[in-house]
Amino acid sequence: MQSQRSAANAQQRPTKKGSWVSGRWMLVLLALVCAAPVIASYLMYYVIKPAGGTSSYGTLIEPQRPIPAQLAVTDEKGQSLPFKSLEGKWLMIMVNGSDCDEQCATRLYFMRQVRVLQNGERDRVVNVWLRTDGKPVADVIKNAYPQPDTRMLVADEKAIAAWLPVDGGTKLTDHIFLVDPNGNLMMRFPKNPDPKKINADVAKLLKWSRIG
Known part of the structure; x- marks a missing residue:
């Protein structure tokens, strides 16, 4: 038993x-x-791309183009730093000379509005103006787009052009680019973009991804 x-x-x-x-x-x-x-x-x-094209407004960049390790920028205080030091956030990037014309001002405005529309997720996004010269930025621009939400960094134009691809018939200064938190160039938006469609792409990425 x-x-x-x-x-x-x-x-x-x-x-x-x-x-x-x-x-x-x-x-x-x-x-x-x-x-x-x-x-x-x-x-x-x-990976998942529906028949007839992708689901995104911006052009997906393939293969991936990571931020070049040698790409250096000068920050707002005149200090040199590697651009890779900005990794960890979603970066919306535009390129222009410091003498910001109407097209430049419009892109800055679009980028700010897209970031604001992310509401509670906005701190995951940093807007970056890569300036191709070291001339002073007008006070009205600096006051409208303060740090750290918008970074105004100086970089070598040739080094930027070697990293950021453009559409046929367009210039580097025509586009807004999106870089993921891992430092990979992910998307390029067209010349004269629709900010509502940019917002839809960014919102979708922030929803599906927890990185950054």
């Missing part, structure tokens, strides 16, 4: 090996759940 009870108890107790295997699978499952938002964002924009 005692031996039968001991055998029944042994059958009810899980083995150490079974417990270890179960625990390992739980850790794997937990890791997949945590990584799911990041995986989903890249699948949505780099």
